[in-house]
Amino acid sequence: MTYKLNGIQLNEFFARVASDKKLYLPVDTENGARFEEWTEGKTLSSKLNTVRSAKDFFFPQVQGIVDFKLEGKNIEVIDRREEVKDFVVFGVRACDAAAFAVLDRVFLSEHVDSFYAEKRNAATVITLACSNPEETCFCSSFGIDASAPGGDVEARLVEDALYLSPLTEKGEAFVESIKDLLVSADDAVVEADKALIKAKIAKLPLASLKPADLRDKQLETFESEAWAELSQSCLGCGSCTFVCPTCQCYDIRDFDTGHEVKRFRCWDSCMYSDFTLMAAENPRHTQPERFRQRFMHKLVYFPMNNDGVYGCVGCGRCLKKCPVSLNIVKVMKRIGGVKNEQ
Amino acid sequence: MQKVMLERAKALLSDGTVRAVLAWEKGDFAYDTTPAVFNSAERLEKGFVYSPFCGANLSKYLIKETQKEGKILVFLKPCDTYSFNQLVSEHRIKRENVYVVGVECKGMLDIEKIREKGVTSLISASWEGEQVRLVTADGEILADSSELMQERCLCCKSKKHVAYDELLGEEGEVLDSNRFDEVARLEAMSAKERFEFWRGELSRCIRCNACRNVCPACSCEKCIFDNPDSGVQNKAAADPFEENLFHVIRAFHVAGRCTDCGECSRVCPEHIPLHLLNRKFIKDINELYGEFQAGETELPREPLTEYKADDVEPGVVYERGAE
Amino acid sequence: MQVNNSTGSKDVFRPKIVAFCCNWCSYAGADLAGTNRLNYPADVKIIRVPCSCRVNPLFVLQAFQRGADGVIICGCHPGDCHYTSGNYYARRRMTLLFSMLDFMGIEKGRTRVEWVSAAEGAKFADTMNDFVSTVTALGENRRLEDLRCRK
């Protein structure tokens, strides 16, 4: 079932949603689009996607876990977990929505990460179809359909009109809650939009890029000589991992404030020299090894452990943000053995 | 220019002068060039590029590359040569293992500015005097270069190579740049405004360390921010204080050594104008201790390891600026 | 036990001041202030360092992080450094650091460098009195605090 806003402006729609729950949506800033809480006057970004990915909603860069209070020789343990209130995220693109599925496989499988789960449960995700995909987009390489982005509610803007299709129970409930703003829409409009988007995607320069199935070639790929050459110019910074919607590694650290110790977790990056540093040793000493790990994980190990699902969603952020323009596309072309046919 | 460079590189490689060539490699798009070490003429032929998108400063890679035996050829733009000298003066680069070919630079373009202009499917960009010709799949555009250049190139400090073994193209001059204007603008603000300005900027920091890792002056074997024994190690800017700490200390550690190459701001995924912190130090050093340009020579000189008996007192800080 | 109620009441803001003093001049100057019973507020706590050049900008920032409201560094007068040149280096470093903190919008009054010789007990006390009143007027350090360290 698809609905359409009943003759109202987007902002009225946002106001209504925000009157009930916190609503987050991409807005334009001087420094690119980013998710912000909607308040009166904020408008939806005109950009295709946000600088940082939407994973921040469920897996923030820094998450307090527990505090230890020191009083003389006594230690008191204080749980700092805060109650998570229901919220709505609007405007998530197909790639980021697909990334949630990747993260779910990590955080919601056995030994559920309760910090992640709480936030995930509290969120209603309204995706937005990509009317104008960019040349750095390659979600289709991983079977992601930017014309049907998924989430709890699938939204699309066709000639400035907002169409909403609930896909899950949460989505149905959301639509129900604002039913008075909606009217039923013609499915044909939706189908036509999908077709239009698909046609645009097919013309993108990276459209024909397809990852190779390397699940049987783990060792061969691992030992490839290409890694040394590929990683030569890698600076070892974490910008690719930190803008990546699927990177999920974290570190747990203690911060001594002088009167208490705050235990928190924060994003880690496999590009960093102290990643996987243990008491005695680090299994990966050099940048080529670390570089290899990142892409082996996304293109080989993750699919091996997750029914062929890749650890990349083709959002293209790393293509834009790598200081030296190293990225997964260049790696796929070398390692995957798949040529860009264009 | 690209052709001349390619021929020269191939010649020096084939006559054995150098064992490899450190240069830029083509990517999937016109703008995504990557620093690379080419060890054969075939690879050069296939991948070498020198375009208005070759902003990356190659000098830092020489730390690792000159540890290896034999000479490596490196192409350095004028501003890169300052970083090169600085690293040589700090004994980080083995000078005898490098063959520096200075290449002229007309300024590098900022792909994001080009995208802002609505240009898509860029195939190539080239200089035409003060203008840039952008060739796209949909046709050609002639644009004013000042609208498309990287910020650092708009206030270029020098077109002169301060170190080279060989020069290709025209040698330029040290320019009278306006690079301190923005620092001066901030200085003229009230402390509260400055505080809010920097909070706004630094709060976006994701602590990806790109600024540090790309910086030729940040070449420590182990950065204190990565060292668990330093007491300041951290992987995330978990608090506004830490954002300040990281950037102030980083700028302080490179103060007097920073050549103002501008790589930090170029690579920041969050577009934080980090170069302003470095420029503030440079401006202060110039004003308080006499004009100084790091990397101008290979001589080991820097303002923070020197002093004069009649240097200004720290109180000078309280007397300057607004509020 | 006699308790003076004029100080230490809760509603009066008492700043936390960290003073780094070089062993040879300023620390001795502080001792002399004590010997001569020259008062300055108890808010000032002194850390002894061999020379003002031992003070790393990190220490200054860390003090603010941990809740200090003002940081002062005292050393020998220029030309009188026990190690001949330490205070000259300290002078350049701190000038640049303070200028940077000012650039970041941190109140100028929270940081200071002062040269106090071993004979200047009175100057030490005067300096501390003045610094404490400056910092008290500025109030709590908010711009350079670490919220996690707040009690």
Add this chain to the structure above:
Amino acid sequence: MHRIGVFVCHCGTNIASTVDVKAVAEAAAKEPGVVFSADYQYMCSEAGQNLIKDTIKEKNLTGVVVCSCSPRMHENTFRKAVSAAGLNPYLLEVANIREQCSWIHKDIKDGTEKAIVLTRAAIAKVVLNAPLVAGTSPVTKRALVIGGGIAGIQTALDIADAGFEVDIVEKRPTIGGKMAQLDKTFPTLDCAACILTPKMVEAAQHEKIRILSYSEVCGVKGFVGSFKVKIKRKARFVKEDVCTGCGLCTEKCPMKRVPNEFNLGMDERRAIYIPFAQAVPKVAVIDPDHCNMLKNGKCGVCAKVCSVGAIDYKAQDSFVEEDYGAIVVATGFEPINIDAYDEFAYSQSKDVVTSLEYERLMNAAGPTGGKLLRPSDGKHPHTIVFVQCVGSRESDGSPKCGKSYCSKICCMYTAKHAMLTREKYPDTEVYVFYIDVRTPGKGFDEFYRRAAEQYGVHYVKGMVGKVVPENGVLKVRAFDLIAGEQLQINADMVVLATAIEPDKTARPLATLLTASMDTNDFFTEAHPKLRPVESPTAGIFLSGACQGPKDIPETVAQAGAAAAKVVGLLAKDSIVCNPCVAHSDEKLCNGCSRCERVCPYGAITYVDKEFKMPDRSIKIRRVSQVNEAVCQGCGACTVVCPSGAMDLKGFSTEQLRAEVDAICK
């Protein structure tokens, strides 16, 4: 696990009256790691010290905090006590709760709170204290004196008289230096040679002194107590141990027209020569730049006339390496080059001379045999103008490369010259142009006044603007500041009191010694007031004008002081080093040299070192090393080191950070 003991001192009522010592002890007891905490009447008393010693043993303490008076007062007392109980003396910290707490705070609540914070800081620091052991390094009981002028000679004699061997390295063929060129000395007017040459002879004959003349220091390794010095012995072409100094060769040498440097080029010597009659060693030397035999193999007269066969045309420069425990720099001074002062017509007229040239013209052994004659025509001058401060006391950045400092000796020697001239030749009019007349020193002002008042020397305040040689007359144009009028004097001679500067060899020598210099190339002293004869670099001492302009009595005084310092050092068998020194973590060191540049003592050197990398490869890296015998522990290096490789024992980054934490808690 830490086991810290805290001892809170009452200091009678000094502390206890404004600090609740019991409350401090109780608060300390609650701190992590503290196993014992007590207060006591007088911690520094024997009973107090015994309390510390006994508790260390009973409670098996790993660290001690004493809350008491300033550590400047009793840190050593308590260190000894801790050490006596078998604990490392550096595992002690003193919390200063008297001078910096009880004595300045009237309010007991304030005082107690602060005392608790200071105690916490001391506890936080002491748990991070490392046991430090003061290292020792052996002392080679020999000294090297560089420079054989009056400063070097006096230092060498004083050291040798104390029983230690001394080598004097002198770059010229003879010792004696500048003083040997002087005529009379102020203010007593006794002849320089009469007081200097006996000292030269004494040095030559002293069994503990070896004179290495015509030699230069070309390499210095090591540090205080054990220097290794490479000395270049320049080829003399005359066997030093064979030559009797008879001088026959110097009479027979056909090469007669070599400018004689001893007389500043005002007369000539031969290609083989003895610098002056009283030279030590009195041995001839061949000037290879002028000897025909050495230049083109034709001549050999000197070899023929030498009855002892001392001539050796094949001699080569040789090098010796010697060990020393201490090095004294006595490189002295030179008058500056005054080519830039063209207004005085120095290069235009032979009759414009420098004071040192005038000194030679007055000297009985000088080019004129002691008769004052004009260099141009050999006539007796009747009007002489002396110009003071030529090149001295100029403002910084003067285009003539003059000196900003006062050369100190010029006022006095000019008064001497003026007086001697008037005494010998009363028919001569003598004018002295000065900016200020500076005569501090015993008998100095009296001397100057005698010149002006009794000898009728015309002292004129003002500077000479121009000297114009015209028809054998020097027209001196000047301004009399007091009279406020322009003067023109037709002089026969003009004498320029040229500024003095350190010898040209001083700068490269300072580099070899890693001894610091000021911007004028004078060696800097370790402390301008308290350690005036020591260089900041341990084991390097300063004697004479290499440290700053000096007259003879001051030079001799400093020479003796330097010798006393050297003897004090050489008397020890080994040196105990300060254990609170810098050390570098080689794994973190980038090899950038910043620490080396800020070290005032030259304690940091760099070596290329092999490192086994985690992937088993070998990497050679340049890393810094601190010489603990030389480091004085200021910590300047720790802050310039961006990677934190450099740290200071006793005041480590971790310790200071812990103190900051504890104070701000």
